Amino acid sequence: MSAEISKELKDLISKEDTIKVIASISPQGEVHSAVKQSVTVDENGQLIYLEFFEKSQTNINMVNSIWFDKNISVTIISADNRSFVIKGKTIRSRVFGKEFEKYYRLYEEREKDNDLVAVYYIEPLEIYEQTFAVQKAQHKEKYPLYVHLDKYAEETE
Amino acid sequence: MARDLEWRKKELSLDEVAAKFPSFPKLLILKIDVQRRGVIYTEAAQSKIDPNIHQVQSDGQQGFRIEQRYFPEGLILKDGSYLIVSYDYDFENQKRDPYVVDVIDDRIWITDEGRKLAEVSYFVKPDYYNKLASNGEPLTKYISSRPQRIDVVLNQYCHFWDRNGGGCKYCPLTPNYLKQKLKEERYNVKYIVEAVKEALKQEGRFSGFMFTGGSILSGDNVLDDELDAYIELIKAIGDLFEDGKRYPSQLISSAFDERQLERLVNETKLMHYTTDIEVLDREKFAWICEGKNHYIGYDEWKRRLVASIDYFGKGNVSSGMVLGVELASPNGFVSEEEAFKVITEEAETIVENGISLAANVWRPAPGSVFQNQYNPSLEYFVSVYNKFDELHHKYNVGRYTDDYRRCGMHPGLDLLRV
Known part of the structure; x- marks a missing residue:
């Protein structure tokens, strides 16, 4: 089931000072995460990830995610330290073709040396905010008894 | 059937x-x-x-x-x-x-x-499609696209077919050439270069060349004319790239001897050399690839393949094979178990030299001698591909020219993506 990326989050993802981190699983089952600023959202609400290195661990893991149906996640961190997690399913990859060439030219214009390897299309499955203050409030409300007694006493005074 | x-x-x-x-x-x-x-x-x-x-x-x-x-x-x-x-x-x-x-x-x-x-x-076709060479012929006559690789088939006819029974029995190319009554055996390099120039205008599409063609046996020594033809082609396309630098290119040719390999490496900017041994068993090779066996022989073909490492370097030499044809009847292996054992053991004697194996799935092709045969089970193909992948990892043999981007005919090599 797809999840919809809100306009607020789309805007955040499009900002240059937003950090985007992809976490993925290797064929050996190891977790790998890497900053990937080439994550965007397309007009269909899918995440687009542009890969520039054939043998990067993320590229290997993205192939693995398609072959063995393993989900990935993208963490979005804003300049003011808000953070969001998008869990996703890699639904396809393109390594040539008109759409590939559109991205190829776009990123070549940004930096001549950029040599696009693959375009990945990721369907968002689940989205949640992980900003510390938000997570703290949500957790307190949902699990009020996971607390030390001194804190509990302070909160109930 | x-x-x-x-x-x-x-x-x-x-x-x-x-x-x-x-x-x-x-x-x-x-x-x-x-x-x-x-x-x-x-x-x-x-x-x-x-x-x-x-x-x-x-x-x-x-x-x-x-x-x-x-x-x-x-x-x-x-x-x-x-x-x-x-x-x-x-x-x-x-x-x-x-x-x-x-x-x-x-x-x-x-x-x-x-x-x-x-x-x-x-596939979406490349931009050069529907364009014409200076002689009015379509550029697609001279090069094709697969789709990130520019393919040039220099000689349309294979002279192993000159002798009765000499053509490789799985191959439909020369029979189809004859069936179509084609006459133009080799294309003029000038028009091939025109097509390549036009193809290279498309940014982000192509990542390498593959040159191949039917075997040419003539010359002072066997294959000398084939070598001359490829040198002319590879040099002409190499002139489009930076001086002195080898360009991403693969030649799939007959098995050249050391003298010929020396000329190939010295006179061109070719990067990768492939000569297809096709069948990983001496006896089956002699039956299935009768012409190759007659002129060069299995042991000599294999020796030249290994020798080419000295000229192109480890990682820049490979061999193709038609996986499954070793089980063709009536002279092939009678059981998949026996075939698996023989060809995977033989494969290791090649891969251990740093040579990768690009195996096609044998599909009895209309027009070929074996057209009505029955190819092996899916389990057999997967077993062999799995073993070949083990060998490629064991001997740290990478694969560039026939990978998932450039060829599309060797699904076993896709395993090297991860």
């Missing part, structure tokens, strides 16, 4: 093979099986083909497909890789059912018995 209505009961299914090899991606097993069993298109799937957009049969170089004109050169799968399916399908003489490309809910799928197995799309 009539269709065997019971064939599904006699071998492991796609699902069963996938369950037996859980670390082998099921999508790759499907790719192997599509090549093994063949593929046909429903009318709905054909209606999705737009010859103005999609890459259909090239105007020239019609080696594998001469009966079906407007079908896609290949299918793109969700992992970005593709399947080359540009060959004729023999509707009369197939023992197994083919896969069916169909349209379901406006999307294109590979199906089997109505079950959706993988969504696919068709």
